[in-house]
Amino acid sequence: MKKNGAEALMQSMINQGIKYVFGLPGAKVDQLFDLLEYSQDPRTPKLIITHHEQNAAFIASGIGRLTGKPGVVATTSGPGVSNLATGLITATSEGDPVIALGGQVPRNDVARLTHQSIPSKELLAAATKDSVEVQDANNLSETFANAYQTAIAPKAGATFISLPKDVLDDTVDTPEIKPVTPVQQGSADxxxxxxxxxxxxxxxxxxxxxxxxxxxxxxxxxxxxxxxxxxxxxxxxxxxxxxxxxxxxxxxxxxxxxxxxxxxxxxxxxxxxxxxxxxxxxxxxxxxxxxxxxxxxxxxxxxxxxxxxxxxxxxxxxxxxxxxxxxxxxxxxxxxxxxxxxxxxxxxxxxxVSQDAVPATTDGHGVHPLAIVRALQDQVNDDTTVTVDVGSHYIWMARHFRSYKPRHLLFSNGMQTLGVALPWAIAAALERPDQHVVSVAGDGGFLFSSQELETAVRLHLNIVQLIWNDGHYNMVQFQEQAKYGRDSGVNIGNVDFAKYAESFGATGLHAETPEQVTAALKQAFATDGPTVIDIPVDYRDNIKFASTLLKDVLN
Structure with a gap:
């Protein structure tokens, strides 16, 4: 029985054990999405629609980091592909295997200035380990298999496959590649x-x-x-x-x-x-x-x-x-x-260890970071996955929050990419559904990907989202203050994140004291579906990050 390119690609994903495909639909990939949505084969990857291609790439990279196997993201052509760049370069920098599938205009339109025609392969070459455009439908399966192998080979990272629409439509005469055997290294002699x-x-x-x-x-x-x-x-x-x-x-x-x-x-x-x-x-x-x-x-x-x-x-x-x-x-x-x-x-x-002590603060300036860390530490167990966004909060978490299993406390420290925490938490909740997953973000970073709250609600994922709220891009702010005695361009206003969460159908909570943070965490861990906890944070001690432990400190 002959297949078209889209059918061969779907079968290739099945053969390689892909569990999920994250992304956004569009005319250039709608046939693939239709197959994923309505396939009767129980091995077919589950199609999960997101609200931004960058977030879809983040979720796929979260799958890659947690499992060591590539997460897959699929988007349409033009801006659908270009929106992948930040997610893919983060994955490649930080060693997370990802396969990105990008729709493309028909082959005879690639070199023309036509609707959504961009040099996709060339654009994403710098963000990935390998970037190719398929010119013959019979090469789709081997291209996917090689992308899989390249993505997981050390150093793991992202690969990209550009899929012209007529290639997905064409007839395929060759069989799909069987499951890829991982490349093994030996011990040193x-x-x-x-x-x-x-x-x-x-x-x-x-x-x-x-x-x-x-x-x-x-x-x-x-x-x-x-x-x-x-x-x-x-x-x-x-x-x-x-x-x-x-x-x-x-x-x-x-x-x-x-x-x-x-x-x-x-x-x-x-x-x-x-x-x-x-x-x-x-x-x-x-x-x-x-x-x-x-x-x-x-x-x-x-x-x-x-x-x-x-x-x-x-x-x-x-x-x-x-x-x-x-x-x-x-x-x-x-x-x-x-x-x-x-x-x-x-x-x-x-x-x-003495540096973990929570200082006494009762002057109404918000909750001290160490009090939030302590409350969270007391709530989680060794199997809890905690994802951390980028900002001042991630310095506090990296220095003071203990984790006793690898790949259970996730940071972006290669690219320091804002917005990763909630998408990574979605990946963790899918892969580790037996208990709640915690996502920790600042107010600025959370708003980069907060639309995926709807995705978490739709999938009924048990995610506890903490937001350290101070109305600023504080990680930049305290460094500017240390350098210049003042700050600039860091005020982002205030959002009531509890109400914001409720508008998505999630549970929203405020916690304005250490005791309220503890109570809110207990409630969140007892709640089905996503919960957002809005915490006003007291960042006055951040300036100590610029202090010197070593005489030759380089800031």
Whole structure:
């Protein structure tokens, strides 16, 4: 039985195990959308319509980050494709596998100045790992299979397929590609394992810097096994959040990102051997944490590192991270740091933990960030997924909120893209439906993607949306004040987000004191469907982010 291109593409998605397609309809892709909507095959991906193509791409990237398998977004031609750019470049920067499908005008119109004709492939080439335009319907399935493989290969990221309308209409004579077999890497060889072990044994203060590619289940388990054999400090990047489990909390020495004034920065500088595991410079450049260090660096990753004047590892190992760490653990005897070093680290950690204390504020200026973090920490469990948007709130969350499972606390720290939290929460609620998902945003970032509240309501997703509301783009504001003594261009007015939520059919709550935040969270976790909690936040302590922990702080 012959098929057309749209039918072959849908079957290709089925073959590769795609569960969802997010996007917006349009004339160039309506045949594909019709098939997805009315297919009788239970394996057909569920079509989920969003309110903006950028948000659809964010949801797809959330699927990619949570599962390690590509999320799929599909849009029509012209602006439908161009609206994908921010979502795809964020996914590519931050290592999240995505396949984007963009409608295109018929092939004989691509070079003409016709309705919605844009150079889609060329436009998105800079935002993706690979961008192609299909010229023959018989190539659709192999193009999709290659896009899938490219998206998940290290470093994971986005791929784009431009689909001329007449290609989707054409007859397909070739069979669809079968499920793609993941490309496997091997462990580092015995000689390299020996070099790693020798350096580790000789170091006085070895430290693991756990980066974005340390957050897979296999790599995290291998790190845990190593720490049970040799207890050493671990510093997480924002995307490495959750690598340290609750039973290994004694080895947790904070996260690094943005401003160089955290305990993680201090211990990295002091370390005579940093083992960078799955570290990507887009998370936190070497010029910020590797300043005036004299210690060595081992770079263990599935990809080759980017070499710069600020980052020149002494030993580079490109191999399967989990297999290599497992081999390293098996080659080591049980070891321990010196008693003096353990005492020193304990003192550093006690000071670090003391910074989580909630200050007493009763002057009506809003709820202190640490009070919000504490209330949320008390409400969630280790399996709760928390997505965090970009803004001042994400600095507080990254520094003070604990997470004990990888890919359960999500940040955008490569592109620092506003608007990701709610779309990522939608992805998490779809993939992890057994309990509530928490989305944390500022008022400015929330409004970037807040129209997807309707999507969450329509899908009846149990999402708790916290909005730290101060009427400003505060992350910019406090830095301007630190630099110039004044701010500019940051006032965005005030919105009653509880009423806003109710207009979408969600539950809306106000919480103006720490006690009310706690009560609102309890109510939200007991409520079916999305709940939005509007919290006036007191950001007066943000100026402390510009303070110096290290003398050579770079702001």
């Amino acid at each position: 015995a000689a390299l394992i020996g070099q790693m072990a020798a350096k580790l044994k000789a170091a006085k203060l070895p430290v693991i810097l756990a980066g974005m590619r340390s957050s897979s289940t296999a790599v995290t388990a291998a790190i845990h096994a190593l720490l049970h054999r040799f207890s050493i400090p671990v510093v997480e990047t924002f995307q490495g959040a959750g690598v340290i489990s609750r039973d290994l909390e004694k080895d947790y020495f904070g996260r690094v990102g943005l401003f160089r004034n955290q305990i993680g920065d201090a211990i990295l500088k002091e370390s005579d051997l940093v083992i960078a595991v799955g570290y990507d410079p887009v998370e936190y450049e070497g010029r910020l944490w590797n300043v005036d260090r004299t210690g060595e660096i081992i770079n263990l990753d599935s990809i080759a590192p980017e070499i710069s004047n600020d980052y020149q590892p002494d030993l580079v190992i490109q191999a399967d991270i989990a297999k290599t760490l497992t081999a390293l653990s098996q080659s080591l005897p049980e070891m321990a740091l010196s008693a003096d070093m353990v005492a020193h680290l304990h003192q550093m950690q006690a000071h670090f």
